[in-house]
Amino acid sequence: MKSPGNCALISSQAIDLTSRNTIKKTAITDVGFYTQIFSDNLKNGVNNSVHELNGLQPQISGQQIQPDQFPIQVLESQNPIEHFVTGYSPKYSEVLFYDPSWNKILKTSPVKIFGGDTKVKYDWTPPNNLGAFLFENDASQVKIGGPDIESGERLVYVSIAGNSEGKISIVASISLDFLIEQTLNNFNFPDGIDVTITDSSGIILYSKQKENINQYIQRTHPQIGKSINLQPFSDEKIKSGKSDFVWRRHKIQNPAVNIILSKSISPEIKQLNSTFLRMVLYTGIILLFVLI
Numbered sequence: 001m002k003s004p005g006n007c008a009l010i011s012s013q014a015i016d017l018t019s020r021n022t023i024k025k026t027a028i029t030d031v032g033f034y035t036q037i038f039s040d041n042l043k044n045g046v047n048n049s050v051h052e053l054n055g056l057q058p059q060i061s062g063q064q065i066q067p068d069q070f071p072i073q074v075l076e077s078q079n080p081i082e083h084f085v086t087g088y089s090p091k092y093s094e095v096l097f098y099d100p101s102w103n104k105i106l107k108t109s110p111v112k113i114f115g116g117d118t119k120v121k122y123d124w125t126p127p128n129n130l131g132a133f134l135f136e137n138d139a140s141q142v143k144i145g146g147p148d149i150e151s152g153e154r155l156v157y158v159s160i161a162g163n164s165e166g167k168i169s170i171v172a173s174i175s176l177d178f179l180i181e182q183t184l185n186n187f188n189f190p191d192g193i194d195v196t197i198t199d200s201s202g203i204i205l206y207s208k209q210k211e212n213i214n215q216y217i218q219r220t221h222p223q224i225g226k227s228i229n230l231q232p233f234s235d236e237k238i239k240s241g242k243s244d245f246v247w248r249r250h251k252i253q254n255p256a257v258n259i260i261l262s263k264s265i266s267p268e269i270k271q272l273n274s275t276f277l278r279m280v281l282y283t284g285i286i287l288l289f290v291l292i
Contacts, residue, residue: 024246027263030190032248035261038195039250041186045179046156046255049091050142053160053170056084060097061167067104068124085110085120093155094173099162103127144254147176149199149214156255176255180206192263196221200256202228217260224249224260 059080071079085095089110097106107123143159154176162169180197189195197206202217202225209220218225228249247262 027192027246028248031193031246031261031263034187034189034193035248035250035259038183038187038261039252039259042179042183042257042259043252045182046144046158046174049158049172049174050144050160052084052088053158053172056080057160057167057170061165065097065099065102065106065168067102067106070106071120071122081108082120086118089118091174091178092172093175096171098127098169098171146255147199147205147257149203149205150201154205176205194262196260196262198258198260200258202258205257224262228258
């Protein structure tokens with residue numbers, strides 16, 4: 001026959017195990033939910049850029065733009081490019097415009113001048129390999145690419161193709177940091193949830209731990225790197241994942257990034273353990289009084 005003390009202890013252990021499982025399941029649900037929502041918002045940020053550029057395209061296609069003369073030939077109030085580049089600074093670090101009849105690319109970028117005002121820098125440059133690739137004629141009306149972190153550029157590219165109706169091709173370089181910060185500002189994450197963003201090769205683009213940025217996630221979080229099929233470093237021994245650490249990953253194709261949200265449930269487990277120990281202590285005291 002089991003003593004009252006053993007029954008109480010077994011009951012407390014069952015409650016403790018059930019509570020641990022509940023904490024972990026809740027954390028997994030929260031992390032999964034916010035990972036999906038965060039990924040959708042980041043993609044929406046890029047899609048909004050497509051709509052913005054599509055809105056600009058018909059405005060400039062009717063302009064009489066001449067190489068090496070624009071924008072001197074038009075008034076600033078009649079220059080939609082000027083309004084777009086200054087209005088969306090610092091989102092767009094560079095916007096390129098191309099028409100086959102020009103045989104040149106119009107490169108524009110926002111520049112801060114004395115006093116904090118933003119002006120537009122205009123450069124007419126010969127088509128190069130990058131421009132030829134981005135403006136190539138194919139069936140794709142819209143292209144989204146990047147980021148190419150290995151080149152040192154934290155940029156996402158959006159290309160809007162021209163057509164035979166006289167629409168001018170546009171390629172915009174969007175600041176990846178701007179997109180991430182804009183997405184983060186739309187959220188109020190529950191306590192304990194951490195956000196990490198990597199490129200397709202595992203290089204960390206964003207982390208609250210600033211020292212982890214530009215590091216490989218295989219080194220900072222070996223278990224995550226292994227789980228998402230990124231080759232671990234040969235000198236690293238991958239340990240089994242901690243039971244008090246949950247995470248979810250969502251892969252985005254365009255731009256090619258991994259969204260990883262994680263949460264440590266150690267504080268909640270410690271609080272649960274403290275409650276469990278108090279429960280055992282109180283049970284022991286009550287049992288002692290009963291025996292007496």
